[in-house]
Amino acid sequence: MTTFAMPESIVLRWAQTPGMTELEPYRRAGGYEAARRVAAGELAPEAVIEALVASGLRGKGGAGFPTGQKWKFIPRQAPVTYVVVNGDEGEPCTFKDRTLLEGAPHLLIEGVLIAALTVGARKAYVYLRREFYRARRTLEAALEQARAAGLVGRGVFGSARDVEIVVHSGAGAYIAGEETALLESLEGRRALPRLRPPFPAQAGLYQRPTLLNNVETLCHVPVILTLGPERYKDYGPPALFSVSGHVVRPGVYEAPLGVKLRSLIFDYAGGLRPGRRFKAAFPGGSSSMPLVADHLDVPMDYDSLRVLGSMLGSAAVIVIDDSADMVEIIARTVEFYREESCGKCTPCREGTIWATQVLERILHGRGRPEDLALLEGIARGMTGTCFCPLGESVPPSLVASLRHFRDEYERYIAGATRGH
Amino acid sequence: MATDPAVRTVTLTIDGRAVTVPPGTTVYQAARAAGIEIPIFCYHDRMPPLGACRMCLVKVDRMGKLQTSCTLPAADGMVVSTTDPEVVAGQEAILEFLLINHPLDCPICDKGGECPLQDQTFRWGPGRSRFVEAKRDFAKPVSLGPVLTLDRERCILCWRCVRFGEIIAGDDALKGFERGFTSEINTPFTLPVESKFIGNTIAICPVGALTSRTYRFRARPWDNEPVPSTCTHCGLGCAVWFDVRGGEIVRTRAREAPAVNDIWLCDLGFFGHDYVASGERLTAPLVRRDGRLTQASWEEALDLVASRLRAARDRAPGRVAFLGGRRLSNEDALVAARLFGEVIGTPHRDHRVDAPPGGASLEVAWGLRAPLEEIARGDVFLLVGCDVTEEYPILWLRMKAAVDRGAALLLLHARRLEVRRHARWERLVRADRLAAETGALADALERGAAGPPPGLEAAVAAIAAGRRVHVVVGRFALDGPGGSAVLAAAVRIAEHSGGVLHVARGKGNDIGAQRFGLLPGAGGWPAPEILRRAAAGDLDVLYVAGSDPATAVTDRSAWDAARRGVGFLVVHEAFLSATAEAADVVLPSLVLPEKDGTVTNLEGRTLPLRAAVRGPGAARGDREIFSLIAARLGALFTYGTGDELFEALRAATPGVEAGAILPVAPVPARLAGDVPAGAVAAGAGGGSAELILATIDHLFTQGATTGRCRGITALAGAPHCLIHPDDAARLGVEPGALVELATGHGAVVLQARVTDVTAPGQVLLPRGFDAVSAYALVRWPHAVVAVTVRPLVAAAAGGAP
Amino acid sequence: MSGPPARPLGAEARAEIARLVGLYEHRQSALLPALFVAQREHGYLSPEALAGVAEALDLPVSEVASVASFYRLFYLKPVGRHVIQVCTNLACMLNGCAAVVRRFGERLGVASGETTADGRFTLRTVECLAACEEAPAVLVDEDRWARVTPGDIDRLLERYP
Numbered sequence A: 001m002t003t004f005a006m007p008e009s010i011v012l013r014w015a016q017t018p019g020m021t022e023l024e025p026y027r028r029a030g031g032y033e034a035a036r037r038v039a040a041g042e043l044a045p046e047a048v049i050e051a052l053v054a055s056g057l058r059g060k061g062g063a064g065f066p067t068g069q070k071w072k073f074i075p076r077q078a079p080v081t082y083v084v085v086n087g088d089e090g091e092p093c094t095f096k097d098r099t100l101l102e103g104a105p106h107l108l109i110e111g112v113l114i115a116a117l118t119v120g121a122r123k124a125y126v127y128l129r130r131e132f133y134r135a136r137r138t139l140e141a142a143l144e145q146a147r148a149a150g151l152v153g154r155g156v157f158g159s160a161r162d163v164e165i166v167v168h169s170g171a172g173a174y175i176a177g178e179e180t181a182l183l184e185s186l187e188g189r190r191a192l193p194r195l196r197p198p199f200p201a202q203a204g205l206y207q208r209p210t211l212l213n214n215v216e217t218l219c220h221v222p223v224i225l226t227l228g229p230e231r232y233k234d235y236g237p238p239a240l241f242s243v244s245g246h247v248v249r250p251g252v253y254e255a256p257l258g259v260k261l262r263s264l265i266f267d268y269a270g271g272l273r274p275g276r277r278f279k280a281a282f283p284g285g286s287s288s289m290p291l292v293a294d295h296l297d298v299p300m301d302y303d304s305l306r307v308l309g310s311m312l313g314s315a316a317v318i319v320i321d322d323s324a325d326m327v328e329i330i331a332r333t334v335e336f337y338r339e340e341s342c343g344k345c346t347p348c349r350e351g352t353i354w355a356t357q358v359l360e361r362i363l364h365g366r367g368r369p370e371d372l373a374l375l376e377g378i379a380r381g382m383t384g385t386c387f388c389p390l391g392e393s394v395p396p397s398l399v400a401s402l403r404h405f406r407d408e409y410e411r412y413i414a415g416a417t418r419g420h
Numbered sequence B: 001m002a003t004d005p006a007v008r009t010v011t012l013t014i015d016g017r018a019v020t021v022p023p024g025t026t027v028y029q030a031a032r033a034a035g036i037e038i039p040i041f042c043y044h045d046r047m048p049p050l051g052a053c054r055m056c057l058v059k060v061d062r063m064g065k066l067q068t069s070c071t072l073p074a075a076d077g078m079v080v081s082t083t084d085p086e087v088v089a090g091q092e093a094i095l096e097f098l099l100i101n102h103p104l105d106c107p108i109c110d111k112g113g114e115c116p117l118q119d120q121t122f123r124w125g126p127g128r129s130r131f132v133e134a135k136r137d138f139a140k141p142v143s144l145g146p147v148l149t150l151d152r153e154r155c156i157l158c159w160r161c162v163r164f165g166e167i168i169a170g171d172d173a174l175k176g177f178e179r180g181f182t183s184e185i186n187t188p189f190t191l192p193v194e195s196k197f198i199g200n201t202i203a204i205c206p207v208g209a210l211t212s213r214t215y216r217f218r219a220r221p222w223d224n225e226p227v228p229s230t231c232t233h234c235g236l237g238c239a240v241w242f243d244v245r246g247g248e249i250v251r252t253r254a255r256e257a258p259a260v261n262d263i264w265l266c267d268l269g270f271f272g273h274d275y276v277a278s279g280e281r282l283t284a285p286l287v288r289r290d291g292r293l294t295q296a297s298w299e300e301a302l303d304l305v306a307s308r309l310r311a312a313r314d315r316a317p318g319r320v321a322f323l324g325g326r327r328l329s330n331e332d333a334l335v336a337a338r339l340f341g342e343v344i345g346t347p348h349r350d351h352r353v354d355a356p357p358g359g360a361s362l363e364v365a366w367g368l369r370a371p372l373e374e375i376a377r378g379d380v381f382l383l384v385g386c387d388v389t390e391e392y393p394i395l396w397l398r399m400k401a402a403v404d405r406g407a408a409l410l411l412l413h414a415r416r417l418e419v420r421r422h423a424r425w426e427r428l429v430r431a432d433r434l435a436a437e438t439g440a441l442a443d444a445l446e447r448g449a450a451g452p453p454p455g456l457e458a459a460v461a462a463i464a465a466g467r468r469v470h471v472v473v474g475r476f477a478l479d480g481p482g483g484s485a486v487l488a489a490a491v492r493i494a495e496h497s498g499g500v501l502h503v504a505r506g507k508g509n510d511i512g513a514q515r516f517g518l519l520p521g522a523g524g525w526p527a528p529e530i531l532r533r534a535a536a537g538d539l540d541v542l543y544v545a546g547s548d549p550a551t552a553v554t555d556r557s558a559w560d561a562a563r564r565g566v567g568f569l570v571v572h573e574a575f576l577s578a579t580a581e582a583a584d585v586v587l588p589s590l591v592l593p594e595k596d597g598t599v600t601n602l603e604g605r606t607l608p609l610r611a612a613v614r615g616p617g618a619a620r621g622d623r624e625i626f627s628l629i630a631a632r633l634g635a636l637f638t639y640g641t642g643d644e645l646f647e648a649l650r651a652a653t654p655g656v657e658a659g660a661i662l663p664v665a666p667v668p669a670r671l672a673g674d675v676p677a678g679a680v681a682a683g684a685g686g687g688s689a690e691l692i693l694a695t696i697d698h699l700f701t702q703g704a705t706t707g708r709c710r711g712i713t714a715l716a717g718a719p720h721c722l723i724h725p726d727d728a729a730r731l732g733v734e735p736g737a738l739v740e741l742a743t744g745h746g747a748v749v750l751q752a753r754v755t756d757v758t759a760p761g762q763v764l765l766p767r768g769f770d771a772v773s774a775y776a777l778v779r780w781p782h783a784v785v786a787v788t789v790r791p792l793v794a795a796a797a798g799g800a801p
Numbered sequence C: 001m002s003g004p005p006a007r008p009l010g011a012e013a014r015a016e017i018a019r020l021v022g023l024y025e026h027r028q029s030a031l032l033p034a035l036f037v038a039q040r041e042h043g044y045l046s047p048e049a050l051a052g053v054a055e056a057l058d059l060p061v062s063e064v065a066s067v068a069s070f071y072r073l074f075y076l077k078p079v080g081r082h083v084i085q086v087c088t089n090l091a092c093m094l095n096g097c098a099a100v101v102r103r104f105g106e107r108l109g110v111a112s113g114e115t116t117a118d119g120r121f122t123l124r125t126v127e128c129l130a131a132c133e134e135a136p137a138v139l140v141d142e143d144r145w146a147r148v149t150p151g152d153i154d155r156l157l158e159r160y161p
């Protein structure tokens, strides 16, 4: 095996450089310069948005919506506009946002400032999942420093513009990561997704125009403005991959979009444990359809994965080797959606409980031959009928596992029980 | 999605048919308008779409996924299929999902026969279920209070009931708890539901999850005969169906009436019919012999009444007086007015039995001065001494809709209203300060820019900015100390803001009685004066119909004195009420659900009554009784059919038309005097008491009729009074403890509820609990009396029942 | 008047909630943070605590209770002094969390969702904690523990008296 030289990172490095949780080191390294230029009017909102469009930056929360476009949708002249940061990071095996928050809080604050100044918001809420205690402490401390230095609050960077940033914590609900459910949650209600349209850009928090972005997305923004979109693009453009599961060095890796799945697993994450063979991988969190060995050379980008019926999602690669039991894994993911279904719509609420009941039965050696068709039927009933993407996440994995790992199901049905 | 304002319609194709609809119409509504049925569960046309059940799927050309038609705006050129195999498969899947945890107990379910889930499974369902797992198992039906039962396993989580409470009623009564597959509808801690509108959730539940405790298992819907009529409880005249089975009203349902109640009812309407079938109904006339009421024939009773009336008339027509009218139909009132006005010739007639002397209730015609539909378009509502949900619940639903659109709700009362959460401004004052506060508000408005006194800013700003202001003065204000001053100030506020002043006063058919002649004629006495004159011996016959003055007159002693002073008391009654017990002749009469005819609601609208059931025994309609007496006095009223009578009504009062509003008389610009504001009679113990007593209205009570409706009696709960925590602490009153309330005139014992719903310094006593009458404590002419509160025993463990 | 009697929250909690309200355009936005304040004060969200929050924010108790029941980190039943959350989602599952859960269960004598008789610990298995590079990951109160093995558990528990 040739030694692999990891490319230089331009976003993640902020979180990996010691000391970046403090204001002064961050500023000395060039931090807050982009935000200052925006506040001073040296970079007009149009120019910021143009740079984002040119950079090709797409949302890192999972949906991959072009960020520049999204910023453009925010109406200019609205009396009140909000910026909301999605730091709910609940997608299984995604941990890049937490890594950024704990290592580079000022990068996020700077991204939020630029966003607020660009769309004309005076207030930003950072919605962090409750379990991010350390991240929250780090971010609050950084905010204190930035506030004391006049970078956050009244008249930021000595300008006439106010930008207040409030950290708000969730209370344990994956669905609260879905943007409209997040807004409901931020308004103090049950995190049930809202009907769209209207989209948050038109009527978001308190029915005001709201720019809602993922933590990582906003962390890319100062980098883009600092390097310029062209140089930024030369890096890939870059994406942060959370690699976990059966790899030697699980962690967050910055790699160019389009990096091969094989390279992520074997170069970046140190490969599989000795003696193990690759079995499958979710390329974009458990909501993405799992890939198998045939797919190891797929470029990890939006379109290539979509063509395969999967998605880049939150770029969380969950690697599974041949020691794992695929039926257990699929049962566990469906159970996750059952636990996290908000319960608003019928197919997700009922389909997830029904499918887990059938899968549990199979795992306990009480499967019937017709159960595989039944699982396919449940999956079909949930496909295209759910209110939001949470429920829609279940069928692709379930169907893919029935296709690629049917033998494992059949072994259970033939009389095996969990763990063989 | 932007619609060109120039485009007035959009045309789409549904199942091959071109359908043209206004912009903003959903595909579901468009299909429905074209007669194409799409199954729904969560969608309800009185609420915005939710898109939760996913039943209403359709296929739309060039849209990848199936779409929920209830949430999809129709667009020009859209091509929609409701029958595509993909749609069929989708709907089958949704129904299968819904049914996996739904019990198949249809044969014993109240909803059976009128159940959308049952019907849609039949039409769109998969035929058989592949579900072999254990169904979700909730503890069997739970009771959520006296009228509501919840079967959670039947619930399909359409969220209609929850959204009804949030969007329509604003009471947040039922809520969703937990989430995902453990989601359930409930109240917090499964406590009794707190609502005045919960019957509507039973009506709109698409399965048998919410059922009525009073109707449960009583009938199958196909056995019921629905009779269209009008609810006559609060006076708003909601349209109802009385479902009749075996000669008995087994349930009441809302009948759609866009101008009045739309499709809703309050729980008094839903559950307030049991009294009709009560076994305690009077079935034969009673005549007092040797001091005791004994059964008599109609002949005997009518002859006796006629002879006493004749004798009194012969002495002087003014020695006869008539009281009552609230529980009479328009036709009854007209005939009563003719009997007493023309045949007997007495001007002393009044339906305002519950009005105190000197109060503002006697100064103005009662009623709303604008249609409910116009009120729904209001942008400011100032409620002065009107507890809208306790008095006129359906009026609140109209206001709630307006408030959601941005209207300002302003509250001025001596108690905190349940709707306060929706208010932009709220002022809680002691009863004797209401007049001063209303005056201060009027002053501030008239002063304009000068700057309102602290606390009034928000109200002044809202009223000043309002373009369709509605000022609603309620009974509490009119009859309280300084009622005339409140009214005068309200007139000024309405005038200043170009708004409408409503006199929210009157129940049942009070407005019909007011309209059709049950008001004092020339030189006639108002009700309190009739009582005073009776007590003074100036009357030979007091004739009561459609009222129970013994419990309604706000000074019990005034009634007692009147009774003692009058030689002969005749009463039409359905029950042996307190008034009937004291009468010389009791004539058993029908109740409104047993009558054909009309009533007049608070708007002045003429509404139909249709006899749903026959009366018990020999009971007779009031107008028939009046006619029989008139005949004995030599006057032949020859009204044949009900239609002829209605013609007589129209002739008597031009402008009366079925279903139409004839406005009530305007509020006079100048108002008469009043008891001086703040006049408080000294209480027991020589005025040492610091608390004043005031009576308030409750929707659920225990009176002669409500006390005979199982659900309502239970909803009303135990007689109680409200006392502020500060006062309770000072007096050593524990929450839920029994207390004795004493004034110089009497004492009652009841439960104390310690709550900051009341202002400090006063005790509020709900009226309408016949067992513990507030009016035993009150002595005219004082609207407010001082009261002492003495704790009797400590609260039982567990507090209030 | 039904519903639990409102035992107002302590002055400190009420002041904190009042401060929270000021952070938002609508007061209901302070509901989740306020519930955490009440939970801290009462140990869990008792009916009284819910009523106190409802009162402080002028919201219907039904709404407060409904919202609280939606989120996993609001405890509507009493919990132990320390709450142990063991991630059992994929990365941790692939790295042996089952043995960790089992060991916790044996040591504490409780199943997931239960509280030890001495009221010291509540054990919960939870969904992904977003600490997958440290799988199996465990959160005890606010501390995150990385790569926990069954052998670590005795030492770990000692840190939480």
Ligand SMILES: Cc1cc2nc3c(=O)[nH]c(=O)nc-3n(C[C@H](O)[C@H](O)[C@H](O)COP(=O)(O)O)c2cc1C
Residues within 6 Å of the ligand: A058, A059, A060, A061, A062, A063, A064, A065, A067, A070, A086, A087, A088, A089, A090, A091, A174, A175, A176, A177, A178, A179, A180, A212, A213, A214, A215, A217, A218, A388, A389, A390
């Ligand atoms: C069920 C569900 C959960 C989601 N969870 C998250 C999350 O935890 N964090 C996140 O940033 N986006 C999440 N998203 C995506 C958001 O809805 C939204 O697309 C994103 O936050 C927008 O920000 P971006 O454009 O910067 O990606 C989730 C979406 C769904 C459907």
Ligand code: SF4
Residues within 6 Å of the ligand: A175, A193, A340, A341, A342, A343, A344, A345, A346, A348, A349, A386, A387, A388, A389, A390, A391, A392
């Ligand atoms: S698919 Fe339906 S039930 Fe599932 S989370 Fe979305 S809205 Fe809720």
Ligand code: FES
Residues within 6 Å of the ligand: B039, B040, B041, B042, B043, B050, B051, B052, B053, B054, B055, B056, B068, B069, B070, B071
């Ligand atoms: S009726 Fe359309 S989703 Fe329920």
